Amino acid sequence: MKKISILGSTGSIGTQTLDVIRNLKDIEVLGLTTNKNIELLEKQINEFHPKKVAVMDEKKAYELKKKLSNSVEVLSGIEGLNEIATMDEIDTVVTSVVGTVGLIPTFKAIKKEKNIALANKETLVTAGKIIMEEAKNNNVKIIPVDSEHSAIFQCLQGNEENKIERIILTASGGPFRNKNIEDLKNVTLEEALKHPNWSMGKKITIDSATMMNKGLEVIEAKWLFGVELDQIEVLIHPQSIIHSMVEFEDGSIISQIGEPDMRIPIQYALTFPKRLKNKWPRVDFSKRNLFTFEHPNLESFQCLDLAYNALKIGGSMPAVLNAANEIAVERFLKKEISFLDIPKIIEKTMEKHNIIKVPTLSDILEVDKWAREISKGR
Structure with a gap:
């Protein structure tokens, strides 16, 4: 047991x-x-x-x-x-x-x-x-356990000797997928908390609305799967049925498909490498018969762009990005700032940071503390 x-x-x-x-x-x-x-x-x-x-x-x-x-x-x-x-x-x-x-x-x-x-x-x-x-x-x-990284992990089982050409992280696009930057100026907290597909905690739901969650997942994917930034692509997949994909060097793409239910990746993490029977919903392809994809709009979803930049810079910068985002989201949840203030606060905090190229764990904790104070406007 x-x-x-x-x-x-x-x-x-x-x-x-x-x-x-x-x-x-x-x-x-x-x-x-x-x-x-x-x-x-x-x-x-x-x-x-x-x-x-x-x-x-x-x-x-x-x-x-x-x-x-x-x-x-x-x-x-x-x-x-x-x-x-x-x-x-x-x-x-x-x-x-x-x-x-x-x-x-x-x-x-x-x-x-x-x-x-x-x-x-x-x-x-x-x-x-x-x-x-x-x-x-x-x-x-x-x-x-995240559905996207679990999907990639599952796609890689039995493929340890095969070279990854590309990881494709799918994203629902959140509640504001079709919005432009002008549309986002007057977004309310209540609107941002209405995710179209997933039931999650408030912080992660706001991260989905800004697409910061996908930016954080890009950084995670680099470390989990040993790939570089230019091997990771984000695609909007509004149906949230294909949870992510892996393309190998021969051009073959393997995907993991399932209903948007977090219990499936949670169970796999707990029973790996076995797959055990459960009662969770199954995909009905007669109803789920439309899969669409589009590239994210980085002008509207500036948080995703900031995450790309943090990973490119490396060192202690992802820790700054993460801490600034946590504080900005916290302030938005308290209705202290607007939706579009979230990326502004993160960017300003990143601009003020003196990068540590090879941080220790204690460095990361200090950077995290510093970034939180800056993001609070102190």
């Missing part, structure tokens, strides 16, 4: 991971974490009976501890997150927290030789080289 911890169990990916586990019935959940949603975490504890849980918010952790009466060990803060990620009994960590808070627990889990089911984009965006080298040194598998 596989034994796992889930970092971010009360979020979108975390709750869907638990749904997958209910279906599989042969995975034991030993650790769970949340930022502050202790009401949902308490329900998860009562159902899955983990040995330890962690709450990032220390006051909420204390509140939960009083309610549980020592039935489970309750930890708090980043130290608690790290402990859940490195429990001796577990073999796999599902990292589904949002933001750079996932970086250190993932790194520590790899050091402890835990396999990673990776749903936290920021880990590879900010420290891809360090993380992949550490995983290799510790013989750790990093299996992507």
